[in-house]
Amino acid sequence: QGAKPGEGGQLPGHKVTALIGKLRHTVPGVTLISPPPHHDIYSIEDLAQLIYDIKQVNPKARVAVKLVSTVGVGTIAAGVAKAYADKIIISGGDGGTGAAPLTSIKFAGNPWEIGLSEAHNALKANNLRKLVEVQTDGGLKTGLDVVKAALLGAESYAFGTGVLTIVGCKMLRICHVNKCSVGIATQNDKLREEFFKGHVDQVVNFFTLLAEDIRSIMAELGFKTMQEMIGRSDILNVIDNDFASKFDFSNILHQEEGVNTHQQKFNFPFDDNAFEKDVLLEAQTAIKHPEHPIRIKREITNINRSFGALVSGEIAQYYGDEGLKPDTIKIDLEGIAGQAFGAFLIHGVSIYLKGVANDYIGKGMHGGKIIITSKNEGESYSAGGNTCLYGATGGKLYISGSVGERFAVRNSGALAITEGTGDNACEYMTGGVVVILGRTGINFGAGMTGGVSFVYDEDHSFVENVNRELVEAIRIDTDEGDEARHFLKRLLKNYLVETGSKKAEELLDNYRVEVRNFWLIRPKNLTKLPLNLENGD
Template sequence: GTGASPASSIKNAGNTWELGLIETNALLIWNNIRDRVRIRVDGGLLNGWDVVKAAVLGANEYGFGSSAMIAIGCIMARQCHMNTCPVGIASQREDLRKKFPGYPERIERYFIAVAEEVRQILASLGAKSIEQIIGRMDLIKPKGVKVPKTSKEININYLKSLYARIGSEGENPFIVELPEEDGLPDKIDEKIRKLSTSISHEPKSKNDRPESPEEDLNSKILNDCLPLIESGKKIKLKYKIINIHRSVGATLSGVIAKNWGDGVSLKKGIDINSVVIDFEGFAGQSFGAFLVRGVKFNLYGLANDYVGKALSGGHINIIPHKDGLMAVGNVAIYGGTGGYLFVRGRAGQRFAVRNSGVFSVVEGVGDHALEYMTNGVCVILGSVGKNLGAGMTGGIAFVLKEENIRKLVNQDFVIIKDIDEDIEHIIAEMLLKAHAKETGSKIAQDILKESIENNLYVIVPKEFQRYKTAFIEESIRRLKSDFDYLEYHL
């Protein structure tokens, strides 16, 4: 799953996608839900023939990974996890990023060539579009290639028969032995042709069951907010929320970004705290996903996984009714580029993975926190899991001084040290004050009363140390701008 994997693992570990795709497609047909699912396949796709092959075996979508990376300039040095990529693709080091040789037209030309090859193969098959060959395994013919070290030729009739039997008869191929007569190629191909014409491989819709008004909280929020935003009024709303409400805030953020901007691009966006919404209950997955600048969510309760996914300048407070709880699930603020998350409670595993600019305070995390983080500031006021900071190349973090903390930090990538600079103290104090103010956190209040230096370590990526001072100065200015109750002078 990573370009840093050994070549032997990439080539030999796991199973081929062709086998998995055949069974997946057939089992979806068996359960009569094929028209509700889009199958996406990837894993070594290189050219148009691979796309056509995947379509014939039942795939609707086709993912390109390594080949696209090579097209843009990757040389497969397998150093992605070390921040030493020689061509600057998988590195935050400015000296290496200057060596990046790629430009968008390379990717464009590559995919145009793949598409042209797909068109040529489709024409040779007499198909007008790729949709016409999805699931048409009868089009596959063996080349007559002999298996190494034997006199036998490769026989694909078993795979075709497996697909036909699962898809049309519903028999389990792992229990029922295939009769000899089922191995006849013409008979199997005829079965597959009939099967392909009798079912649809193209989903009718994402979900053919429309959401009820109670479920569609996003539309209600948008309808309540939009007229008030257009009039320039400050908005304060309140809603009940339950776990069937997913990606709450994403629709509102998309409309705001389209019409007024997200506060990052050329459009200014809306003012800070223009939209403040209180929620009470248990939020479903991706609460506050993609939330843009100017929108603030206060959740009085708990939340599932992916809180603040791709947070884009918005502000989220999670305030449970009781202290010490697991307040948010796994993978909070994944890939966030800006904004704030304050949690009066613990977060699950993989907290702030790929964080690229979010400022956050939580009161404990699970394993693999801050993995691949490149920007932002995170303060963790509780116990942490193993492997904290793996692949972290930017931003800084603060963690509680606990007995085994150094064993839990991945010190291949980061250093962990005492707070020994005034500027480190200032940024930590500002975030603790904001956390205490926004959530009423007793932990933050106690540390502020006692001593920040006695309670917290600072974590800095090794390659980021030379940029640390400038980064913290800019972060302090950002906090002063966004929180009028925080005052500091550098």
């Protein structure tokens, strides 16, 4: 793909090949506008929640958080360790892609040494260094680089550009045009087959010689193992010349008291998720013998976070992305669900909640169903938090109430129906279908390049909320809207069956009249509407 232009990631349509489209759950040829930030991380608490989500869906995973080398990175690193990451990577400004603008390559970022020293010492000062592994990267090439990194506190070291040159990269800096003359940074099969001459033995040889280089330097310094060397910044000295004497290196060479290496492989969260472990225990029979479906009942509270991720991860271990047959595991819940309810949900799991849920409902969900109903239903009552369906690639989410901001942000395939949303709904959406049976906030459909949305606009105020840069709003009570009308009616009927929504019932009873109040929002360059989901649209 090469570097992406824009503030964080615009992937031009001509680069979205069939393979890339499949990997990103979108249509080939359609421009993808990725959000500059992670929309589920606006604070250190949000980061802690994401790390928790990942550790539930894959308990064997070690979670690494990559931080840029910058002033104040020590404070951030301490926060990341407290958020239960297992590894912190300090990334310098000297490596990076050859496709980035020359101004970025030359002038953006700081050397890794500055950030590494600050992060290492800040972790030690806060008694956190023993909990996390520290890694660094950003232009490491020689044994001397690795030894310096170890002395400043790094336990592992990543290589990019240097290894690319070993397998043939000529640093032409044309990674973004798909014409790499040595067949490395290209999707062109002809260039890859005929011009790529690299071999794994070259990489093995490079790292073998690098290790020999490191060993010879360690022998000079009197160290037997890498472990002894980590964090020993006291044996680093500033070279004696006029240029070096202009700078104060005391902060970089400062050595805080304390442990220099991580003492445990995993930085376990304080919350052991006993609630869902108990549910998983009950669901194990259905996972191992899917021909025997199961129904589970529980009461849930808002301290039960990421519910559904642990069960989904277990199913994925056995059956991969395919999961189980629909409704193999039905879970009936009552109460107020915590953050990331139904995160990473997989095919075969159906969660029915009588109550409400917090932020990030259905984050990254791949299949299954999340049905949220409440005795206080309708547009006037909030039933879900912000940033629901972030990065979802499949499944159904029905909420018989309103939700917060950024509903279905970066949705790539989920079907969702709700009765009202806040600002920025359907932002950066690349696939799936969203139906909103009530008012929306401003900036609807910003960056939306795939999928479709239906919005019920009884008071005719919706059009002013649409961001029209990439999408258009059209009526469906026309001859051309015949297919869309029938599709919407099918969705509403299914929504009514699952939720018993009074709003859906009213709309269906007066569908011929009410259909005039619906808008269909679609990307301007979408040639075929995805209205036949069962046929693979």
